[in-house]
Amino acid sequence: MHTVVERELELKLVLSPERSIPVPARLTYRTEDPYAVHITFHIGSESPVYWTFARDLLVEGVFRPCGHGDVRIWPTKIDRRSVICVALTSPDGNALLEVPSAAVAAWVERTLRVVPPGTETERLGIDEGLAELLAPLPADDLWMSDPWPSDESQDGES
Numbered sequence: 001m002h003t004v005v006e007r008e009l010e011l012k013l014v015l016s017p018e019r020s021i022p023v024p025a026r027l028t029y030r031t032e033d034p035y036a037v038h039i040t041f042h043i044g045s046e047s048p049v050y051w052t053f054a055r056d057l058l059v060e061g062v063f064r065p066c067g068h069g070d071v072r073i074w075p076t077k078i079d080r081r082s083v084i085c086v087a088l089t090s091p092d093g094n095a096l097l098e099v100p101s102a103a104v105a106a107w108v109e110r111t112l113r114v115v116p117p118g119t120e121t122e123r124l125g126i127d128e129g130l131a132e133l134l135a136p137l138p139a140d141d142l143w144m145s146d147p148w149p150s151d152e153s154q155d156g157e158s
Helices: 055-061 101-114 120-124 126-134 138-144
Strands: 004-016 019-030 036-041 049-054 071-078 081-090 093-100
Touching: 004 101, 019 101, 036 055, 049 055, 055 071, 055 101, 081 101, 093 101
Parallel strands: none
Antiparallel strands: 004 019, 004 093, 019 036, 036 049, 071 081, 081 093
16 A cells, blocks of 8 residues: 655745745655655646655755755755755756745654655565566576587587
8 A cells, every 4th residue: 555645735846035935835755665755846837847856855955054966955044934945956947945944854764754764665566576576487497408409418418
């Protein structure tokens, strides 16, 4: 059985130090994809914008700065409010978002209760998939027998 943990919230897209705009978003965690978190941004365009990155990155970003490259996350205080900043970089541009710390921390906590850290691999079904892939089939009996005698002589004569 697969579980989905979702949370709707409003982020702030930072345009400048003095100006930001609200952006409705949805955080999604799926147990069938246990290493990833998904964020859907509803920015008023025809289709939403989707980002996916490691759950571990968000877990760590709640407590300390982390990430390199496309996704960087760090906790901070802005006007005495605890927020988590998320910096996203893509070929289409950059975005700096402020997310309410309490909402993200509570959501992350829910994902960790559903799939505790270190148990993600169990959710992938790798062992079951390998067992199915490597299970012998009836045709394997034919493959294992040699219907053609060897071209080599038994006694080493040519």
